[in-house]
Amino acid sequence: MDIGAAESLQYDFSTVKAATNNFSEENKLGRGGFGTVYKGKLGEGDHIAVKRLALDSGQGDVEFKNEVLLMAKLQHRNLVRLLGYSIERSERLLIYEFMPNASLDKFIFGMFFKTIHPFEYHMLHCICRIRVLDILF
Numbered sequence: 843m844d845i846g847a848a849e850s851l852q853y854d855f856s857t858v859k860a861a862t863n864n865f866s867e868e869n870k871l872g873r874g875g876f877g878t879v880y881k882g883k884l885g886e887g888d889h890i891a892v893k894r895l896a897l898d899s900g901q902g903d904v905e906f907k908n909e910v911l912l913m914a915k916l917q918h919r920n921l922v923r924l925l926g927y928s929i930e931r932s933e934r935l936l937i938y939e940f941m942p943n944a945s946l947d948k949f950i951f952g953m954f955f956k957t958i959h960p961f962e963y964h965m966l967h968c969i970c971r972i973r974v975l976d977i978l979f
């Protein structure tokens with residue numbers, strides 16, 4: 843793994859915590875198989891979506907950073923960008939660009955892929971979270 847590249851994607855945990863108003867209920871966007879997602883805003887910058895991974899993932903730091911690096915390298919106009927990650931003790935956060943119409947993507951993705959196995963569905967959905975607005979308009 844390119845440690846330098848991984849470190850450059852790392853966000854300060856307290857900054858992300860503050861950006862999501864301390865992971866407040868009001869900032870909650872939804873919950874998936876791996877944890878809860880919160881809306882946040884970094885300073886005067888764009889909105890972000892922060893996935894707070896469930897604490898019992900059992901994944902080591904190196905594996906986690908490897909996956910983040912891999913996901914961050916996947917860039918396409920119809921893929922939601924992973925901006926970075928944050929780690930503090932057992933806490934792991936994934937920071938994505940915010941998609942205003944995220945709830946629609948599940949519906950559309952489901953229409954196309956609902957016949958495949960749930961695990962494959964989950965993996966595909968993780969990789970291909972669709973930028974619904976881009977596709978529809």
Ligand SMILES: Nc1ncnc2c1ncn2[C@@H]1O[C@H](COP(=O)(O)OP(=O)(O)OP(=O)(O)O)[C@@H](O)[C@H]1O
Nearest residue numbers: 871872873874875876879891938939940941944945
């Ligand atoms: N980048 C994002 N921008 C805006 N909302 C998001 C974003 N990512 C996730 N969400 C919201 O958070 C919810 C949970 O997302 P998450 O990716 O954790 O799980 P999921 O897609 O519902 O299921 P799975 O865990 O099986 O992938 C989504 O349904 C969506 O409403």
